Amino acid sequence: MSEDSNNNCDNNYDIDIEKLKYVGEKRAKLYHKLFVFKIKDLLYYCPRTYINLTESVDIVNAPADQNVVLKVLITRKQAPMPTSRKGLVIYKIFARDSTSEIVITLFNEPYSFNKLEINEQYFVFGKITRNFYNQKVYLEISSPLIYKASETPKFVAIYQLTAGLTSKIISRNVCDALKLPGIIKEYLPDWILKKAKLVNLNQAIKNIHFPRSLKEIEESKKRIAFDELFIFSLCLILIKKNNLKSTSFVIKDTDLSDFYNILPFELTTAQNKVIDEIKKDMQREVPMSRLLQGDVGSGKTAVAMASIYLAYKNGIQSAFMAPTEILAWQHFDSIKELMSSVGLRVGLLAGSMSQKKKNIVKEKLMMGLIDVVVGTHAILQDDVVFKNLGLVITDEQHRFGVKQRAKLSEKGKEPHKLIMSATPIPRTLSMIMYGDLDISIIDKSPSNRKPVLTYYINESKRQRAYNFVKKLIDEGRQAYIVCPAIEDNETSDLKAVLKFGEDLKNNEFKDYKVEIIHGKTRAYDKDMIMQDFKDKKIDLLISTTVIEVGIDVPNAAVIVIEDAERFGLSQLHQLRGRVGRGKHQSYCLLISETRSLDSINKLKTMTKTNDGFKISEYDLQIRGPGDFFGSRQHGLPQFKNSDMIKDVKLLKLSQDIVSEILEKDLYLEKKRTSGTKKNSF
Numbered sequence: 100m101s102e103d104s105n106n107n108c109d110n111n112y113d114i115d116i117e118k119l120k121y122v123g124e125k126r127a128k129l130y131h132k133l134f135v136f137k138i139k140d141l142l143y144y145c146p147r148t149y150i151n152l153t154e155s156v157d158i159v160n161a162p163a164d165q166n167v168v169l170k171v172l173i174t175r176k177q178a179p180m181p182t183s184r185k186g187l188v189i190y191k192i193f194a195r196d197s198t199s200e201i202v203i204t205l206f207n208e209p210y211s212f213n214k215l216e217i218n219e220q221y222f223v224f225g226k227i228t229r230n231f232y233n234q235k236v237y238l239e240i241s242s243p244l245i246y247k248a249s250e251t252p253k254f255v256a257i258y259q260l261t262a263g264l265t266s267k268i269i270s271r272n273v274c275d276a277l278k279l280p281g282i283i284k285e286y287l288p289d290w291i292l293k294k295a296k297l298v299n300l301n302q303a304i305k306n307i308h309f310p311r312s313l314k315e316i317e318e319s320k321k322r323i324a325f326d327e328l329f330i331f332s333l334c335l336i337l338i339k340k341n342n343l344k345s346t347s348f349v350i351k352d353t354d355l356s357d358f359y360n361i362l363p364f365e366l367t368t369a370q371n372k373v374i375d376e377i378k379k380d381m382q383r384e385v386p387m388s389r390l391l392q393g394d395v396g397s398g399k400t401a402v403a404m405a406s407i408y409l410a411y412k413n414g415i416q417s418a419f420m421a422p423t424e425i426l427a428w429q430h431f432d433s434i435k436e437l438m439s440s441v442g443l444r445v446g447l448l449a450g451s452m453s454q455k456k457k458n459i460v461k462e463k464l465m466m467g468l469i470d471v472v473v474g475t476h477a478i479l480q481d482d483v484v485f486k487n488l489g490l491v492i493t494d495e496q497h498r499f500g501v502k503q504r505a506k507l508s509e510k511g512k513e514p515h516k517l518i519m520s521a522t523p524i525p526r527t528l529s530m531i532m533y534g535d536l537d538i539s540i541i542d543k544s545p546s547n548r549k550p551v552l553t554y555y556i557n558e559s560k561r562q563r564a565y566n567f568v569k570k571l572i573d574e575g576r577q578a579y580i581v582c583p584a585i586e587d588n589e590t591s592d593l594k595a596v597l598k599f600g601e602d603l604k605n606n607e608f609k610d611y612k613v614e615i616i617h618g619k620t621r622a623y624d625k626d627m628i629m630q631d632f633k634d635k636k637i638d639l640l641i642s643t644t645v646i647e648v649g650i651d652v653p654n655a656a657v658i659v660i661e662d663a664e665r666f667g668l669s670q671l672h673q674l675r676g677r678v679g680r681g682k683h684q685s686y687c688l689l690i691s692e693t694r695s696l697d698s699i700n701k702l703k704t705m706t707k708t709n710d711g712f713k714i715s716e717y718d719l720q721i722r723g724p725g726d727f728f729g730s731r732q733h734g735l736p737q738f739k740n741s742d743m744i745k746d747v748k749l750l751k752l753s754q755d756i757v758s759e760i761l762e763k764d765l766y767l768e769k770k771r772t773s774g775t776k777k778n779s780f
């Protein structure tokens with residue numbers, strides 16, 4: 100390939116979509132809505148699904164109200180009928196196959212109507228309705244997709260659309276793009292294609308848009324998914340390399356004896372092991388990048404505190420970011436309570452604080468008068484400036500995006516990073532996904548713990564459950580009752596919680612101190628209630644899932660979860676983690692009337708194991724990757740054409756190949772040097 104044509108393809112690939120034949124300014128704007136800006140974006144804009152025209156059905160057998168493919172002969176076109184509604188023109192076309200007749204109805208589509216030819220065969224894709232007219236039943240298909248049989252391949256690509264674009268238009272544009280000279284250039288060497296069993300890029304892109312068989316669809320999808328994951332894996336390596344930059348926060352003093360003295364308990368072996376790893380990390384020239392995984396209640400906060408103390412002893416500021424305001428307050432309180440005595444100065448930054456209070460904290464941070472700041476996203480704001488931020492900790496990291504983590508780190512000069520997670524991710528997966536991090540695991544909870552006893556019961560036992568809760572409260576314990584209102588709930592859901600809660604408060608539990616909190620409770624009130632709950636001024640807390648993450652009240656010994664089937668397995672495990680945090684035997688009561696086998700299995704799983712790792716593996720199996728994290732805010736990179744979890748095998752493969760590239764010493768740098776010498780590749 101000559102130097103010239105080489106440039107040429109790069110140019111075509113990178114030019115704006117607007118320049119493509121038949122696109123123009125107006126249509127380009129529509130494409131932009133789909134995040135298609137360049138021709139290459141269009142080529143990688145993969146179909147959402149395909150219509151398989153070989154699966155056409157006879158009209159008589161076609162089920163009503165679901166999408167079907169028919170192969171029909173057009174017999175007659177009726178002159179367009181203007182209607183009483185202004186601007187609406189209806190076109191009717193009569194067609195048949197060997198079994199029956201059907202009416203095709205088009206609305207305001209003169210172009211399509213005019214193009215249809217009588218006595219020609221067409222594939223028609225859409226939903227059939229049965230109508231009654233003049234005492235006769237007739238079948239109708241409205242606004243279907245229509246393809247001339249003699250011109251159409253077996254598979255038709257259907258794309259995610261925006262108003263004004265159709266799948267046909269997109270296909271047309273893709274077809275034109277593919278005709279540009281040398282548009283697609285293979286960049287993977289043969290050995291990778293062979294090793295990963297991939298088709299070449301040219302084939303993949305063509306066939307993803309215009310496949311001739313299911314096999315071609317599969318092969319193309321695999322290749323395109325691989326490319327994304329491969330590039331991601333390469334980037335991880337680059338990040339890791341980047342992590343090798345030197346930090347100015349190398350610690351010298353690693354004596355933690357004062358910290359051990361103030362701790363009210365002995366650290367477990369698992370906690371100590373992690374603290375040692377952190378110590379070693381912080382003594383090195385390169386910043387720490389460590390993921391700390393530990394099941395709910397395993398004692399991650401104490402590890403965080405030890406690292407904060409280390410930083411403090413070495414004159415370094417820390418930031419501790421939590422996903423919810425309740426949790427930030429909780430961490431703030433416990434750090435203050437524990438470590439003020441050794442001179443550590445703690446600050447809090449939370450969205451709900453007054454501007455004035457926030458400003459004072461910011462000022463102190465800048466001047467180095469605060470050693471650790473605890474907060475929510477509020478810490479990320481641009482006007483939060485540190486004197487010497489050298490340690491950044493994020494708690495319950497699955498709630499934060501990668502970008503947010505990075506943003507916090509940017510506030511320091513190559514600070515040490517500790518990321519804590521209650522492992523909603525199976526172990527194998529996290530090793531792969533967090534390839535840029537070192538991983539520590541707390542695999543044993545403090546030994547004073549008794550496993551939470553979990554019972555799955557139905558309505559008929561509700562009264563017994565409540566009696567049991569009362570008995571425990573009478574013994575001095577505290578309790579949670581959780582109802583499933585989604586945090587960003589509709590008002591009706593919220594009302595249900597409030598009504599249910601008020602009802603319990605005024606009747607069943609009228610002799611007890613009861614409070615209700617939910618997603619819309621003001622942050623300040625929430626904090627007051629949580630504080631009262633901690634101080635044992637409240638016996639029973641009725642709440643939505645706002646207590647799901649991190650809340651730590653060791654005296655709470657029973658949690659009742661209403662409509663338990665409505666929660667995901669990992670979420671149930673998180674909720675259950677609110678109890679069993681102290682020395683008391685704790686209980687989790689799951690109330691559900693579900694009849695769905697899947698839900699029953701889910702609830703039974705909860706009664707069988709307390710192991711968060713096992714639960715997350717199981718959750719992944721039953722819920723499938725899409726729902727696994729419950730929300731899209733799981734902090735994993737989102738790809739267009741692949742899914743880190745669904746395509747985990749491919750991800751692993753891409754990582755193996757990246758390692759092999761490094762091993763074979765094919766690293767970019769070397770290649771670049773040889774490239775310059777020969778002046779080509």
Ligand code: ADP
Pocket residue numbers: 364365366367370393394395396397398399400401521545546547649651652653680
């Ligand atoms: P998580 O890992 O879920 O964040 P926490 O750090 O909140 O767990 O710890 C849960 C509870 O266990 C807290 O009340 C904490 O004080 C207590 N705890 C932590 N470590 C120990 C230990 N080594 N011995 C006894 N209790 C501990």
Ligand code: MG
Pocket residue numbers: 399400494649
């Ligand atoms: Mg925690």
